[in-house]
Amino acid sequence: MGRFYPHDDTLRQLFCQEIDMHIILGSKNPVKLQAVQEVMATIPLFAQAIIHAVDVDSGVSRQPRGLEETILGAGHRAQKAFLQGDLGIGLESGIIEVPQTRTGWMNLTACVIFDGTTAFTGLGPAFELPCEVTSKVIDEGLELSSAVKASGMSDNPRIGYDQGIIGLMTKGRVTRMEYTKPAILMALAGMNI
DSSP states (O other), rough: OOOOOOOOOOHHHHHHHHSSOEEESOOOOHHHHHHHHHHHTTTTTTTTTTEEEEOOOOOOOOOBBSSHHHHHHHHHHHHHHTTTTTEEEEEEEEEEEESSSSSEEEEEEEEEOOOOOOOEEEEEEOOOOOOOHHHHHHHHOHHHHHHHTTTTSSSOOOOGHHHHHHHHHHHSSSOOHHHHHHHHHHHHHTOOO
C-alpha cells in the first residue's frame, strides 16, 4: 500500500474521509498493539482507522543499547510497516545510559510514526531497572525478558507481552501498555494533530 499521507490539515481530513486508513504496527506484540489502538482511538483523525500488526525485523539487536539503536529499531519497524499501509508505527524498547543513576542505565520506549516521507519520533518515560536485571542485560548480554526470568523476578519468559517488568516493579500500578502510550503520543505531537 504505502499511500502518501497529506500534511495539510484540510487534505488530511478529506483523505481520511474518502478511504479506509490502514495504520500498521511493526510488531505482533499484543501489548504494543493495544497501546496503539487505545491512543489512536483518542485522535479524531485516526479514530476510525483500521489498525493491523505485522511481524517485521527491527534491524537492531534483540536488546537495543543506547538511544540511537533504540530509535533506529523503531524507525526500521515503522518504515517496514508503512509498506503495508498508510501509516507505519514502530515501537522499540531499549536500555540507555543515564548518569546519576544507581546502575547508570534506564529502560525507555521509542516510537516512530512514518507517513511515507517523514518520520515522527517520540520517547516515553524512562525507569531504572533492578541492579541484578541491569547486570544480566549489560554484562551477560541477555535480552530483558530473559534477564527478568534469570533474576527470579518472574517465571514468564515473555514478560514484555504481558505487564512488562514495569508492571512487576510497580505491582501493577503501571503496566507496559500504559508505559508505552506516552511514546506514541509524543510521536503524534510532531505531526501537529
